[in-house]
Amino acid sequence: MPVLVRIPTPLRRHTGGTADVYAKGKDVGELIDDLDRQFPGLRDRLVDETGELRRFINIYLNQEDVRFLQGKESLVKDGDEVSIVPAIAGGR
Amino acid sequence: MRFPFSEADLRRYSRQMILPEVGGAGQERLRRSRVVVVGAGGLGSPAALYLAAAGVGTLGVVDSDRVDLSNLQRQILHGTKALDLPKVTSAQGRLEELNPEVRVIPHALRLDAASAREVLAGYDVVVEGSDNLATKLVVNDACVALGRPLVAAGILRWDGQLLVVRPGESACYRCVYPREAPEGAVPTCEAAGIVGPVAGVVGSLQAVEALKLCLGLVTAAGQLLLYDGATPELRAITVRPNPACPACGILPPRSE
Numbered sequence: 001m002p003v004l005v006r007i008p009t010p011l012r013r014h015t016g017g018t019a020d021v022y023a024k025g026k027d028v029g030e031l032i033d034d035l036d037r038q039f040p041g042l043r044d045r046l047v048d049e050t051g052e053l054r055r056f057i058n059i060y061l062n063q064e065d066v067r068f069l070q071g072k073e074s075l076v077k078d079g080d081e082v083s084i085v086p087a088i089a090g091g092r
Numbered sequence: 093m094r095f096p097f098s099e100a101d102l103r104r105y106s107r108q109m110i111l112p113e114v115g116g117a118g119q120e121r122l123r124r125s126r127v128v129v130v131g132a133g134g135l136g137s138p139a140a141l142y143l144a145a146a147g148v149g150t151l152g153v154v155d156s157d158r159v160d161l162s163n164l165q166r167q168i169l170h171g172t173k174a175l176d177l178p179k180v181t182s183a184q185g186r187l188e189e190l191n192p193e194v195r196v197i198p199h200a201l202r203l204d205a206a207s208a209r210e211v212l213a214g215y216d217v218v219v220e221g222s223d224n225l226a227t228k229l230v231v232n233d234a235c236v237a238l239g240r241p242l243v244a245a246g247i248l249r250w251d252g253q254l255l256v257v258r259p260g261e262s263a264c265y266r267c268v269y270p271r272e273a274p275e276g277a278v279p280t281c282e283a284a285g286i287v288g289p290v291a292g293v294v295g296s297l298q299a300v301e302a303l304k305l306c307l308g309l310v311t312a313a314g315q316l317l318l319y320d321g322a323t324p325e326l327r328a329i330t331v332r333p334n335p336a337c338p339a340c341g342i343l344p345p346r347s348e
Binding site: 008009010012019040058060063064065066067068083086087088089090091092 | 131133134135136157163167220221222223224225228245246247248249250251253259268269270271272277278279280281282284286316318320322323325329330331332334
């Protein structure tokens, strides 16, 4: 079941510059695995060595931060939209 | 109410006083408002300029740096003549030149937890435009503790983010980004670059939200605004308070 994934600018070098991509899986973790199959290296940008979601990159399933759902086990369904939002802390 | 505006005031602010959301009462609210801009850089420059131009009565500017040649590509508060001056001095001169009615208060320091509370307590609205996550979190925590509305933002390369925080009512910055980053994990403009007008867009969005806070109008609180100048696109993600947030988690959950 394809889910729209919105890739932020800093990660688009992995997707050939594409902002909107589609991934399949039953939950967020499987989506990340599928993304990495399509765009090698993307997984490491989202997940740390222990398999946890990185702290400075938020993943929103529709409008919900997946940390407040079930993290990587958050279930996704056809038509869902996932946004990857890294912390942007520049100002000067 | 009394209508305490001079002919010059009426002319200066005519294009916004004509708006039903502003009017004489709103203009007086702006004049009585105290707004502080943290960081007189890429974000703080447009934010402070628009707030001064709009007639915000008291405008604090916090920055510990001096004007560097590499700043001038985007930090439009400062000019070539201001090189090597403290940024707060340069900012004060420019803002007073723009609008002599505004009282500008320079704070030449880098905020930590204690000084943030002390400085920010003197203001009604806080506009955050520093260049690092640690300061953004310190300012957020102080705003939550003091109950001050905050307009936080960040920029990098072609991207910007903005979050309005109404303590006790909407998600705070720490609800969204809970922890400080290790060195290098969240790049700065110095390390990764910034498109000048992207700073202008996002700093201007901050000024819009700050003015609405001063005027008591509906703001973007509860929405994380994402500006992508490359695509280009402006969109919003709804962000909810984190019940376990170390800054605001003790607050009652927002009703749906």
